[in-house]
Amino acid sequence: MIASGVFVGIYTTEYAHALRDRNGHTFKGELERIGYLRDSRVGEHPLAAYFELHIEQGPILDHEGITIGVATGAQGQRWYEVNAKGTDAHAGSTPMPNRRDVMLACAQATLGVNRIALGHAPAGMGTVGLVDVRPNSRNVIPGHVFFTVDLRHPDGATLLQMHREFESMIVRVAEQTRTELTSECVLDLKPTRFNENCVRLVREAAQRLGYRHRDIVSGPGHDAVNVSSVTPTAMVFMPCVDGISHNELEEAREEELAAGANVLMHAILECDRTSCGAQ
Amino acid sequence: MIASGVFVGIYTTEYAHALRDRNGHTFKGELERIGYLRDSRVGEHPLAAYFELHIEQGPILDHEGITIGVATGAQGQRWYEVNAKGTDAHAGSTPMPNRRDVMLACAQATLGVNRIALGHAPAGMGTVGLVDVRPNSRNVIPGHVFFTVDLRHPDGATLLQMHREFESMIVRVAEQTRTELTSECVLDLKPTRFNENCVRLVREAAQRLGYRHRDIVSGPGHDAVNVSSVTPTAMVFMPCVDGISHNELEEAREEELAAGANVLMHAILECDRTSCGAQ
Numbered sequence: 001m002i003a004s005g006v007f008v009g010i011y012t013t014e015y016a017h018a019l020r021d022r023n024g025h026t027f028k029g030e031l032e033r034i035g036y037l038r039d040s041r042v043g044e045h046p047l048a049a050y051f052e053l054h055i056e057q058g059p060i061l062d063h064e065g066i067t068i069g070v071a072t073g074a075q076g077q078r079w080y081e082v083n084a085k086g087t088d089a090h091a092g093s094t095p096m097p098n099r100r101d102v103m104l105a106c107a108q109a110t111l112g113v114n115r116i117a118l119g120h121a122p123a124g125m126g127t128v129g130l131v132d133v134r135p136n137s138r139n140v141i142p143g144h145v146f147f148t149v150d151l152r153h154p155d156g157a158t159l160l161q162m163h164r165e166f167e168s169m170i171v172r173v174a175e176q177t178r179t180e181l182t183s184e185c186v187l188d189l190k191p192t193r194f195n196e197n198c199v200r201l202v203r204e205a206a207q208r209l210g211y212r213h214r215d216i217v218s219g220p221g222h223d224a225v226n227v228s229s230v231t232p233t234a235m236v237f238m239p240c241v242d243g244i245s246h247n248e249l250e251e252a253r254e255e256e257l258a259a260g261a262n263v264l265m266h267a268i269l270e271c272d273r274t275s276c277g278a279q
Numbered sequence: 280m281i282a283s284g285v286f287v288g289i290y291t292t293e294y295a296h297a298l299r300d301r302n303g304h305t306f307k308g309e310l311e312r313i314g315y316l317r318d319s320r321v322g323e324h325p326l327a328a329y330f331e332l333h334i335e336q337g338p339i340l341d342h343e344g345i346t347i348g349v350a351t352g353a354q355g356q357r358w359y360e361v362n363a364k365g366t367d368a369h370a371g372s373t374p375m376p377n378r379r380d381v382m383l384a385c386a387q388a389t390l391g392v393n394r395i396a397l398g399h400a401p402a403g404m405g406t407v408g409l410v411d412v413r414p415n416s417r418n419v420i421p422g423h424v425f426f427t428v429d430l431r432h433p434d435g436a437t438l439l440q441m442h443r444e445f446e447s448m449i450v451r452v453a454e455q456t457r458t459e460l461t462s463e464c465v466l467d468l469k470p471t472r473f474n475e476n477c478v479r480l481v482r483e484a485a486q487r488l489g490y491r492h493r494d495i496v497s498g499p500g501h502d503a504v505n506v507s508s509v510t511p512t513a514m515v516f517m518p519c520v521d522g523i524s525h526n527e528l529e530e531a532r533e534e535e536l537a538a539g540a541n542v543l544m545h546a547i548l549e550c551d552r553t554s555c556g557a558q
Contacts, residue, residue, distance in 0.1 A: 019308060058372025076369065079417060088526035091406035092356065093337030095497025096396055100524065101408050104393055110386035116428045117375055123515075128382050129417045132333035138358060138427035139499075141523045148417035150370045194379045219372025243377065246419045247367040 002027065004223035007045075008230045022151040025114050038266040039189055049198055049271050052224040053264045054235060055252050059243025060216060067259045068206040068213035069237030074122070074225045075154040079187035080162055081146070082109065082170065086179040088135060088143030102145040103133060105177040113149055114160050124162060125219070127184050129193070149183075156191050170220040186234045192225045197276045199233035205266035232276065236263050281306065286324075289510045325556060326510040328477055328550050331503040332543045333514060334531050338494060338522025346538045347485040347492035347553070348516030353504045354402070354433040357442055358466035361388065361449065363456040367414060367422030368558050370465050381424040382412060384456040391448040392428055395441050404431040404498070426450050428462070433496045436513055471504045476555045477513035477546070484545035487525035489540050511555065 002019065005011045017028035031037040056062070061069050086100035110128045117126030127150040134144040151166060153159040167183070174181040206213035214236055218225070224235045238260035241251040270276070281298065284290045286305040294308035302538070309318040335341070340348050365379035391406045396405030398503035406429040430445060432438040447460070454458040484491035495516055503514045520530040549555070 045526075056372060059374070059377055061394045071536055075371070087523065089522065090336045090524040091408055092354070092404065092431050092500065093335060093524065094404075094522060095338070095401060096393075096404060097401075101393075101406070103389055103410065106388035107389035110382055111390070114375075114380075114383055122374060122376075125371065125373075125375060127380070127418070127420055128386075129370055129412075129419050129421060130415045131382065132415075133408075133410045135525075136409045136411075136524070139406070139429055140408050141406055141525065142408060152371050217452045219368055221371070243368065243373060244366065245369040245372065245413075246416070251443065263531055278466055 001221055001223060004226040008226050009267040016158075023037075040085055044225065045225070047132070049195070049276065050224060050227045050231050051202070051264055051268055051271070052222055052233075052235045052261050054222060054237060055240040055245065055250075056216070056237045056243065057220050057240065057245035057252060061237060062241060062243055064214070065212065066214050067211040067256055068240065068263050069216035070103060070199060070203045070213055071194060071218045071235035072215050073154070073223075074192040075247040076156055076159040076191040077189040078151045078159065078185055079190065079222055080166070080183050080185050082149060082181060082183045082244055084147070084179055084181050086143050086177070087141070091139040091141055093250040094141060094159065098142055100143075100178050101141045102177070102179050103142045104145050105173050105179045105181060106131060106145045108173045108183070109147070109149075109170060109176065112173060113151070113166070114163045115263055116151070116169065119165070120153060120162060123154050123217075124158070126150070126162075127276065148173035152176045152219065154191050172182060174209055177261045189221055189225065193230055194228055194234045195225070195232035198232045198271065201267040201270050201276060202234050202236055202263060205263045205270065207267065209259070209262055213261065234267070236260050236267070280500055280502060280505065283505040287477040287505050289505060297411060304404065308413050324504070328474070328555065329506045329510050330481070330543055330547055330550070331512075331514045332539050334519040334524065334529075335495070335516045335522065336524035337498050337521065340493075340516060340518035341484065341492070341520060341522055344488040344511065345410065345493050345518065347542055349482045349492055350473060350497045350503075350514035350516055351478055352431035352433070352495055352496055353471040353500060354498060355435055355438040355470040356466065356500055357430045357438065357464055359428040359430075359445070359462050360465050361428060361460060361462045363424045363426070363458050363460050365422050365456070366420070370418040370420055373420060377518045378420055379422070379457050380420045381526060382421045382460050384452050384458045385410060385412075385424045385426050385458060385491060385518045387452045387456065388426070388428075388449060388460070391452060392430070392445070393450065395430070395444045398444070399441055402433050402496075403437070404440075405429070405521055411416065424481045425465070426499065426548060430482060433470050439471070450554065455551070468500055470475055471507055473503070473513045474511035477550065479510045480546040480549050480555060481498055481513050481515050481542060484542045488541055490539070491541065514548070515539050
């Protein structure tokens with residue numbers, strides 16, 4: 001996602017190079033280490049169109065027994081980082097009303113994120129995925145928690161509404177727990193609609209090849225989401241078992257992977273034959 | 280607490296020696312490293328009585344402007360370790376009803392612990408102090424959380440009632456979040472009453488020296504709690520600023536530390552003079 005973001009001008013090369021993981025390794029250093037640091041200029045590679053093949057990373061195709069997902073676009077996505085500050089204190093001698101317990105604040109916010117997502121069912125999603133508690137000791141009321149929030153919805157206006165609900169929820173939790181909560185939105189991806197002609201080529205290829213298929217909105221972000229801002233783009237999805245992804249149990253069936261590759265090839269050949277990207 | 284526990288026979292020497300911290304260092308190895316590993320036999324040191332001086336580690340004395348706390352005993356305390364298992368899954372493509380989100384389970388349990396403590400106000404206490412989330416990534420629904428729970432109350436029957444409420448709360452949360460929660464009680468300290476004569480000597484010393492004092496129940500566990508099972512025991516508490524403890528801001532005023540030391544000395548001298556420990 002970072003590399004395609006640089007390619008289309010969302011990020012500068014310098015920004016991407018300077019990114020660090022939690023162990024302090026930079027993106028540039030790691031590119032160099034694996035031999036991928038080159039000096040070709042961003043954007044000098046022309047694109048007529050862009051097609052991307054991916055497992056769904058969700059359960060819809062697998063549970064409905066469908067072989068090909070025709071991705072019509074990707075949902076919008078907002079990421080937040082929340083810092084909660086209270087007071088480290090002894091768990092055995094600090095009366096409940098005197099506490100400024102940030103784990104309690106984090107718990108209330110986690111339930112709040114869940115409520116916001118369910119309030120915009122079925123498409124709304126909300127996740128607290130990363131939680132870092134300090135000092136993280138069993139008999140100390142935590143005085144600092146850092147946690148992340150991921151909100152998604154395919155409709156831009158609804159995602160903005162979820163954003164507003166999130167911001168007021170955080171203020172409410174801080175008041176109720178007498179803690180300081182600061183939240184920062186570190187990613188704001190608008191919903192994406194892929195190119196109608198490219199999407200049609202994917203749908204027709206699946207049809208022609210006789211695979212069960214359905215339209216679907218991508219849950220995750222993908223390189224295609226970035227690249228769609230500079231060239232006609234579509235995606236082909238294949239099922240993965242129980243939708244499990246980002247997990248060592250991630251699994252896809254060979255025949256469905258082959259079906260996806262076939263649809264990808266036929267869509268690209270047809271795109272090339274009809275110069276669909278030029279429309 | 281471990282060393283006094285071995286002294287009075289709660290733990291075996293072997294058990295204590297084999298304990299490891301989260302970095303893998305053993306208790307025995309660390310004793311050796313600092314030159315404290317000796318071979319005198321446990322219990323061969325006779326005790327006539329035991330007096331311990333400590334900051335309160337809570338806000339009561341400081342907020343009430345009182346110099347000496349006469350500890351009449353210590354509250355009961357139960358520690359739990361909870362393992363929550365769900366399914367790691369992609370935060371952008373796993374519909375809310377399909378999730379087995381253990382961070383949601385941990386959040387519900389944290390609010391549950393808080394409710395149990397408040398339901399036994401003012402003395403009940405409940406804390407989730409340590410939380411370890413896996414894989415701890417912002418766009419992955421966590422599939423595993425380990426967290427600790429600390430419940431305390433000065434009354435044994437009430438603490439047992441809190442324990443029962445905790446156990447059924449954990450079952451309820453597991454059902455509601457479709458996750459597996461297993462909790463283990465790893466510490467069960469009964470409430471302690473210190474020796475009446477020793478407590479009286481502390482109270483009389485504070486009185487005689489002209490310090491403002493009050494009776495108080497110790498929130499934290501202390502070596503005195505262990506030792507009280509083998510010899511007459513009491514404790515002298517001094518205020519600490521805002522009750523803050525287990526925190527770098529922990530602070531106590533010189534004149535109050537001196538007062539505590541004076542009360543300790545006078546109580547011990549009077550105990551020796553009257554052979555109070557023999558009663």
